[in-house]
Amino acid sequence: MHLTIITPDRQVFDGEVDSATFPGSEGSFQVLNNHAPLVSSLGKGKIEYRGPGGHQSVMVEGGVVEVLKNNITVLAEKIIE
Amino acid sequence: MPSLKAIKNRISSVKSTQQITRAMKMVAASKLRRAQDRLLQMRPYALKLNKILNNVTASLSEDNVSEYAKEHEPNNLLIVVFSSDRGLCGAFNSNIFRFTKQLIAKEYDFYERNERLEIMTVGTRSHDHFRKRGYQVIGDFAHLFSDPSFEHVREAAEFIMKRYRRGEFSKVILVYNEFKNVATQVAVVEPFLPIKNVQEEESQEKAIDYIYEPSEEYIVDELIPQSLKVQFYRAYLESAASEQGARMTAMDQATENAGELLKQLRLTFNRTRQAAITKELLEIVAGADALKSQ
Numbered sequence: 001m002h003l004t005i006i007t008p009d010r011q012v013f014d015g016e017v018d019s020a021t022f023p024g025s026e027g028s029f030q031v032l033n034n035h036a037p038l039v040s041s042l043g044k045g046k047i048e049y050r051g052p053g054g055h056q057s058v059m060v061e062g063g064v065v066e067v068l069k070n071n072i073t074v075l076a077e078k079i080i081e
Numbered sequence: 082m083p084s085l086k087a088i089k090n091r092i093s094s095v096k097s098t099q100q101i102t103r104a105m106k107m108v109a110a111s112k113l114r115r116a117q118d119r120l121l122q123m124r125p126y127a128l129k130l131n132k133i134l135n136n137v138t139a140s141l142s143e144d145n146v147s148e149y150a151k152e153h154e155p156n157n158l159l160i161v162v163f164s165s166d167r168g169l170c171g172a173f174n175s176n177i178f179r180f181t182k183q184l185i186a187k188e189y190d191f192y193e194r195n196e197r198l199e200i201m202t203v204g205t206r207s208h209d210h211f212r213k214r215g216y217q218v219i220g221d222f223a224h225l226f227s228d229p230s231f232e233h234v235r236e237a238a239e240f241i242m243k244r245y246r247r248g249e250f251s252k253v254i255l256v257y258n259e260f261k262n263v264a265t266q267v268a269v270v271e272p273f274l275p276i277k278n279v280q281e282e283e284s285q286e287k288a289i290d291y292i293y294e295p296s297e298e299y300i301v302d303e304l305i306p307q308s309l310k311v312q313f314y315r316a317y318l319e320s321a322a323s324e325q326g327a328r329m330t331a332m333d334q335a336t337e338n339a340g341e342l343l344k345q346l347r348l349t350f351n352r353t354r355q356a357a358i359t360k361e362l363l364e365i366v367a368g369a370d371a372l373k374s375q
Contacts, residue, residue, distance in 0.1 A: 006125060006126050006129070007126065007231065008122075008123050008126050008127075008231035008314055009123070009230055009232075010121060010122050010312055011122070011125075018107050024294055024295075025295060025299075026295045029294075035096060035240065036292055037289050037290060037291045037292065038291060038293075038294060039137065039220075039291045039292070039293055039294070039300055040290045040293070040294035040295075040300075041294070041295070041299060041300055041303045054136070058096060062303075063307075064130075064133065064300065064303060064304060065256060066129070066133055066291075066309075069287065070290075073129055075126060075130055075133075075307075080230065
């Protein structure tokens with residue numbers, strides 16, 4: 001499935017992943033292939049994703065994630081480096 | 082006719098002015114590219130955000146009105162004027178000032194007469210302009226251009242939103258230069274608060290059956306402020322790109338004019354020099370003639 005992480009300033013990540021874990025505002029959750037359509041708000045925490053390039057993660061603070069037909073879009077408010 | 086030395090001085094001064102305007106043009110061109118890149122970067126984010134927002138609000142009951150959609154009692158109006166921090170950008174600033182003045186005179190005269198009009202300025206130019214003319218200027222965001230990241234700019238948007246929530250304004254509008262292309266900027270007005278209900282336009286589209294986590298209301302409460310900040314940021318970026326575009330064209334004009342002036346001056350210089358030489362020759366010939374006839 002395809003994962004895109006964007007902020008108003010730039011695109012942080014764009015690529016294929018096998019699984020992704022998000023810091024939901026009510027606790028973290030994982031999304032795998034063929035997940036049902038989902039919109040969730042994000043709290044402060046780490047987005048972890050595993051793809052062909054190995055295991056990666058970014059810290060975000062606030063935002064929203066949309067899962068639709070194996071496309072995951074993360075609209076992050078802020079990326080903490 | 083001015084002396085040779087005076088013309089020479091003039092030429093060197095015009096030359097150095099031309100060097101400055103040329104350098105400013107180059108700087109503006111590279112800044113313009115960066116500003117345009119930012120606009121392009123932000124577009125997918127804004128599009129996606131609006132799409133999700135529309136989807137969520139479509140499935141929401143109508144009486145659930147966000148605090149940013151409520152009309153407040155006291156009829157205060159806030160106009161946010163985007164200008165630049167620096168001058169030398171052609172008619173960029175004066176255009177937006179004139180436009181704002183006309184707008185106030187035409188549509189918001191009532192607010193001005195009852196002292197219910199406040200102005201928030203972005204950029205030192207508009208800050209000075211409206212302060213001098215006795216408007217109520219609030220917020221000190223004169224140096225918003227020092228760092229054009231979303232992180233930095235959203236503070237200004239949050240400031241307005243906070244005061245709107247407190248009920249200090251019943252209406253907020255943005256006035257800025259929209260970037261059409263490098264040579265053209267169009268002054269536009271955009272309502273900012275209260276937000277319009279998007280429900281009606283988008284209801285024909287079939288809403289996707291999402292799972293909402295933790296709840297639809299929560300998501301809407303999160304997304305609306307975010308989309309407002311993005312809207313503010315877009316206005317800011319449009320204005321910033323327009324500024325660089327305006328400066329680039331103005332400086333290009335100035336460089337050209339300086340070149341024109343240099344051509345004229347060189348012509349006068351050569352003419353004067355030739356006239357001096359001719360005069361000297363005539364004197365020598367006349368002197369020789371006088372000696373011969375003795």
